[in-house]
């Protein structure tokens with residue numbers, strides 16, 4: 416497989432590649448429609464044979480594919496997942512010719528443009544990633560076949576996993592709203608995920624437009640989206656750190672964090688559906704403690720975490736099976752309580768995310784065993 420960075424460079428050098436990808440991003444199209452749309456887009460028609468050659472090349476690179484059309488035996492050309500991702504990255508890099516904009520981007524993400532491009536292009540479509548699998552479960556489009564397969568494996572043993580993803584997302588939004596109503600205006604959202612509206616800054620800024628949010632994730636696909644989508648409302652501020660939760664120092668010492676949050680004022684730390692990707696031998700307690708201890712007085716912590724506590728015993732051996740890379744570690748209530756030492760949990764304490772601030776959620780609430788995720792919100796006890 417050709418590396419994504421090479422693919423982007425090559426795509427940019429071919430006159431008709433990007434225009435074809437762009438017209439197909441609107442909707443699948445047959446040859447004659449592609450020709451018409453290209454003529455409109457560029458203001459002149461492509462030369463004879465050009466489209467056929469370009470379509471062949473794009474198909475060989477797995478950027479486009481032929482799809483059956485309803486009510487006809489003819490097929491239309493459409494973008495593949497890789498084609499959509501490549502086009503998004505091309506769009507981001509192509510627009511950056513102005514040196515001031517380049518510098519602003521470099522400051523925003525704390526890395527050089529070369530590093531930024533290399534990181535964004537490090538997306539590996541062949542290996543399932545938690546962010547893309549979660550995006551698929553939530554009904555998003557930023558995922559690849561490997562992510563969907565992995566989601567289907569989980570769904571085969573836990574048929575309600577999509578509901579669980581939606582409930583987790585609902586919990587995050589309710590918890591941010593709760594903190595914002597308590598006067599919290601600064602958030603550190605670790606394990607952001609692919610942007611899903613409303614995102615943390617949108618929920619917080621709906622209550623206080625001056626809210627500031629620092630997002631952190633270690634997946635290059637999240638970085639590529641964050642560059643385009645995590646734009647703050649005027650009056651507030653957002654920043655993004657490409658960092659690994661397993662190295663909390665890289666988050667706490669990041670210039671983006673220091674220039675966005677005032678660490679003398681309370682912060683809401685979000686560790687939502689991320690700690691279960693930290694294995695026991697990576698010491699999740701020390702990681703959580705390092706972040707919690709660095710928070711200013713009167714700060715808050717929001718956590719959600721997968722659990723098998725509510726599952727019937729015949730399901731337990733099956734739900735472990737899809738955990739092929741050993742990255743995923745569900746934890747019991749007691750284990751989660753151990754990670755949350757030093758927090759004064761608000762009612763209802765450690766509880767299914769479906770039951771947390773349940774009166775603010777759509778009714779009726781699903782059963783805890785169909786969700787299998789604990790949520791908790793606590794105030795940092797200052798010693």
Ligand SMILES: C[S@@+](CC[C@H](N)C(=O)[O-])C[C@H]1O[C@@H](n2cnc3c(N)ncnc32)[C@H](O)[C@@H]1O
Nearest residue numbers: 546549606607608632633634659660687688692
């Ligand atoms: C299931 S998604 C949760 C997204 C969001 N927090 C939510 O609950 O809606 C988990 C996210 O954690 C990120 N993640 C997993 N391990 C991580 C690590 N060690 N450091 C930073 N992010 C990580 C994944 O890339 C993914 O975006």
